[in-house]
Amino acid sequence: xxxxKLLAIGDTGWGDELLHGLGITLALALTxxxxxxxxxxxxxxxxxxxxxxxxxxxxxxxTVFKTLPEILTLLILYYQxxxxxxxxxxxxxxxxxxxxxxxxxxxxxxxxxxxxxxSEVVRAALNAIGRGQTEAAKSLGLSPxxxxxxxxxxxxxxxxxxxxxxxxxxxxKDTSLxxxxxxxxxxxxxxxxINTTREPFFFYLxxxxxYVALVIxxxxxxxxxxxxxxxxxxxxxxxxx
Amino acid sequence: MLDLWLNYRDLWLDGVxxxxxxxxxxxxxxxxxxxxxxxxxxxxxxxxxxxxxGYVNLFRGMPLLVQLFLVYYGLGQFNSELRAVGLxxxxxDAWYCGLLALVLNTAAYQAEIIRGSLQTIPASVHETNAALxxxxxxxxxxxLLPIAFAKALPAIGNExxxxxxxxxxxxxITVFDLMxxxxxxxxxxxxxxxx
Numbered sequence: 001x002x003x004x005k006l007l008a009i010g011d012t013g014w015g016d017e018l019l020h021g022l023g024i025t026l027a028l029a030l031t032x033x034x035x036x037x038x039x040x041x042x043x044x045x046x047x048x049x050x051x052x053x054x055x056x057x058x059x060x061x062x063t064v065f066k067t068l069p070e071i072l073t074l075l076i077l078y079y080q081x082x083x084x085x086x087x088x089x090x091x092x093x094x095x096x097x098x099x100x101x102x103x104x105x106x107x108x109x110x111x112x113x114x115x116x117x118x119s120e121v122v123r124a125a126l127n128a129i130g131r132g133q134t135e136a137a138k139s140l141g142l143s144p145x146x147x148x149x150x151x152x153x154x155x156x157x158x159x160x161x162x163x164x165x166x167x168x169x170x171x172x173k174d175t176s177l178x179x180x181x182x183x184x185x186x187x188x189x190x191x192x193x194i195n196t197t198r199e200p201f202f203f204y205l206x207x208x209x210x211y212v213a214l215v216i217x218x219x220x221x222x223x224x225x226x227x228x229x230x231x232x233x234x235x236x237x238x239x240x241x
Numbered sequence: 242m243l244d245l246w247l248n249y250r251d252l253w254l255d256g257v258x259x260x261x262x263x264x265x266x267x268x269x270x271x272x273x274x275x276x277x278x279x280x281x282x283x284x285x286x287x288x289x290x291x292x293x294x295g296y297v298n299l300f301r302g303m304p305l306l307v308q309l310f311l312v313y314y315g316l317g318q319f320n321s322e323l324r325a326v327g328l329x330x331x332x333x334d335a336w337y338c339g340l341l342a343l344v345l346n347t348a349a350y351q352a353e354i355i356r357g358s359l360q361t362i363p364a365s366v367h368e369t370n371a372a373l374x375x376x377x378x379x380x381x382x383x384x385l386l387p388i389a390f391a392k393a394l395p396a397i398g399n400e401x402x403x404x405x406x407x408x409x410x411x412x413x414i415t416v417f418d419l420m421x422x423x424x425x426x427x428x429x430x431x432x433x434x435x436x
Contacts, residue, residue: 173304201311204307204310
């Protein structure tokens, strides 16, 4: 069939370009996710801080990035970060004209949005563990940092997997928005292919299948991680913890 | 900044009306589409169950932008076939295409919500229905659906908010909702404060 020829790898077909776009999509998602997780912990830590200013900043961050549509956040950040970077470097080297790559703008925007939801995941996971563990660690004389690293974090992991797994799927789908700012991710490559071959239904269906496959793989991986993290935890313990 | 509001007052109002109407209509039609799919997911283990599972996975797995493009550009490719069937009036207009894509998308999410609320109805309710000798259709219509709807209402409220944000994407296929008006005014004034 004619259509399989369109997907050929090499010069005659679009297969290799689509795979390249898939690579960019995965690269963006895989670099954004760890940053978003770190930011989630930071935002949650700020929300329970004893200084009111820090609390207000964290709550504002969450409210703003949960209410704005992701595409609006992305567009504002892309255009404004360019202006901001030029303004800052204008103090150091007047007349400089740096540009912010779409990849970086997408990275910043998506990590800010995902961390807004991620801070809630961290809060729920910490609530599920309870204060007893921190109190016990403090009575043993462990420093706060060691407590977090060796006592809280291993237990938090099990409760956080469903929430963060969900956010990973949301992140995968939101990376398609960066095609609007001309980063050649999967959707953008498909649009280019369509502009030359005039077969929109076929190509959009193909990348739709790519995305669905990615999501199915991710949910499988999430279930495996949940299963492994719950090893040795009986149902009675799971109900209490 | 106020001049950006006042000069383009009519356009902003148009945008708000478009966004609001798209959201309300999409939630409404999506709910009625989601009920059979949710029931099929909750109860059927045969072909219907698999079809419903495929539909939900397809429309929750694809980004909304891809679904919008698929309906607008993809189905627009078949304009001669659609004209012959007489359905071209839907796919010619970007507003209808956006509405169709939003309805299909939100129906998938609402079907999962309805499935969850149907499956958490306690067994005692089912036993009571059997003891009262209600037919399956009456039991569903009079007992199960109201209980499930009450349970699902908070989650559907959440979905309403998410849908409101998602309608901003239809600006990409040239529907002039709030986001679309912002892009249009930006193209005229080149003033970033519009966003």
